[in-house]
Amino acid sequence: MSETLRGQAAIVGIATAGVGEAPGRTSIELLGEAAIAALCDAGIALSSVDGVFAATGVHGLPAMSVAEYLGLTPRYFDGTNVGGASFEVHLLQAAAALYLGLCDVALVAYGSNQRTAGGRLVSLSEPQWHETPYRLVTQSPDTRWPLRGTCTNTAPRGSISPPSPWPPESGLTATLTPLPEGRFRSKTC
Amino acid sequence: MVDRSETSGPEARFKAYLAEGRFMIQRSRSTGRYVFYPRIAAPVSGETDLEWVAASGDGTLYSITVNRTRDGNYNIALVDLVEGPRLMSRIEGVDTAPIGASVKARIAALDGEPAIVFDVAEKATR
Secondary structure, three states, X not given: OOOOOOOOEEEEEEEEEOOOOOOOOOHHHHHHHHHHHHHHHHOOOHXXXXXXXXXXXXXXXXXXXXXXXXXXXXXXXXXXXXXXXXXXXXHHHHHHHHHHOOOOOEEEEEEOOOOOOOOOOOOOOOOOOOOHHHOOOOOOOOOOOOOOOOOOOOOOOOOOOOOOOOOOOOEEEEEEEEOOOHHHOOOOO | OXXXXXXXXXXXXXXXXXXXXOOEEEEEOOOOOEEOOOOOOXXXXXXXXXXXXXXXXXXXXXXXEEEEEOOEEEEEEEEEEOOOOXXXXXXXXXXXXXXXXXXXXXXXXXXXXXXXXXXXXXXXXX
């Protein structure tokens, strides 16, 4: 039973975006860039994605945010956030979902601009930045997305120097499909 | 000044254009489809060949509601641009307006930041 999932799914595309510093780009933009690049790597169209797995430091509803940003209507999703191990968890969830036929193409995605956004975790409140100026009654006026263009120290308070930034500033995405996946062999880009 | 550096993302570019007094939206070179809000790829279809083009500013009122507060009333509207995308905004100068009214975009300062607002177009008020 413990090996039911072994060999049942494969990572068929993987990509990063903006690793290092990415001033002027938001977390969801980095995530989106990595997602598109991973799909490109796999030769799979964005519209084929029907499983979304995501967790970030800035999205309270990460699977929803990714689906909204990329225009996806996933059949299955998971936004479990267990910190930096979220994506290993998502690999398991995705493999299980693929095995059970809950989805056919799983997108596991992450994005962070924490390094250039000021080196601190920002609010999990996530109003749509282009709608905030119109003062929806459900949002307070001080919950705008931080978007800054300068790099600042990313050391967590009390950490030793030199620190490595966490979460890493990047979009990181893997695309999984069930095996066999012959129908996805052809590269489209 | 618009930051056109390679590192600048769609959101930052849109805001920079707006600060210059320009209402710019994205359009896919291959499909001609317009995209708003600004993104790194067209939603659903995923094209990344998005270029910035000036929006006409012409739109139709799709939906509107009025928020009534102690500090005064203001409306929140959804406007369909003639280019296709639907966006949230505000119809200025009126409490509310009829669904389907023709509206015209301009850039105003909301809470000190430039934002797209709309006025009811002349032809709709006759």
